Amino acid sequence: MRTLTTERLTLRPWHLDDADFVFDMYARDEVQRYLGRNPTVLQHREQAVATIERWTALAHPIRHIWAIERTADGHLLGTLLLKPIPASQGLELNDTEIGWHLHPDAWGHGYATEAARAALEFGLAAGLTKVVAVTYPENTASQAVATRIGMRCLGLSSAYYDLDCMLFEAP
Numbered sequence: 083m084r085t086l087t088t089e090r091l092t093l094r095p096w097h098l099d100d101a102d103f104v105f106d107m108y109a110r111d112e113v114q115r116y117l118g119r120n121p122t123v124l125q126h127r128e129q130a131v132a133t134i135e136r137w138t139a140l141a142h143p144i145r146h147i148w149a150i151e152r153t154a155d156g157h158l159l160g161t162l163l164l165k166p167i168p169a170s171q172g173l174e175l176n177d178t179e180i181g182w183h184l185h186p187d188a189w190g191h192g193y194a195t196e197a198a199r200a201a202l203e204f205g206l207a208a209g210l211t212k213v214v215a216v217t218y219p220e221n222t223a224s225q226a227v228a229t230r231i232g233m234r235c236l237g238l239s240s241a242y243y244d245l246d247c248m249l250f251e252a253p
């Protein structure tokens with residue numbers, strides 16, 4: 083897996099000893115409420131361990147799920163994803179989703195945008211052809227990140243997750 087660095091951040095593989103952070107972040111409704119088809123907060127630390135195991139098993143040369151770490155002090159901030167996106171029923175698509183989940187303590191510093199920009203640049207340079215982001219229509223904070231990194235808003239779409247989402251596409 084490629085580690086990426088930016089001015090303030092390191093995007094690195096997840097380790098099992100990050101489970102306390104993963105549990106703390108994904109046990110929060112304000113983080114989970116707009117994630118996936120059926121948002122559900124984690125209830126037990128073992129679920130965080132299983133999540134990390136699932137993420138690290140996704141061995142792919144380009145699509146990765148990174149831990150975002152602040153380089154200066156090694157503090158974990160959240161997750162940056164480049165992963166296959168589930169197409170809605172009846173559609174055959176092989177697109178890549180870019181996504182960002184930050185711990186609420188790390189919101190409001192531009193970290194999501196900085197990490198996302200680096201991951202998108204990496205993915206496109208490595209040969210990904212179609213990178214999309216989808217957000218719940220009311221998730222304006224996430225839509226702002228997509229716009230800041232230069233993604234184009236294509237409006238509401240039901241192409242992914244069997245949901246009506248705001249769809250963004252990388253240029």
Ligand SMILES: CC(C)(COP(=O)(O)OP(=O)(O)OC[C@H]1O[C@@H](n2cnc3c(N)ncnc32)[C@H](O)[C@@H]1OP(=O)(O)O)[C@@H](O)C(=O)NCCC(=O)NCCS
Pocket residue numbers: 112113114116117181182183184185188189190191192193194195196216217218221223224226227230
């Ligand atoms: C979506 C999410 C990652 C956005 O986080 P964020 O911190 O608002 O996004 P950014 O990293 O782009 O930070 C932008 C903010 O940092 C501020 N900022 C402060 N210092 C900054 C700096 N040095 N550089 C850039 N921005 C800076 C900006 O002004 C902006 O603040 P504003 O929103 O008050 O205008 C966060 O809300 C989140 O994790 N939500 C839960 C998970 C989720 O919904 N993910 C998306 C699923 S589609």
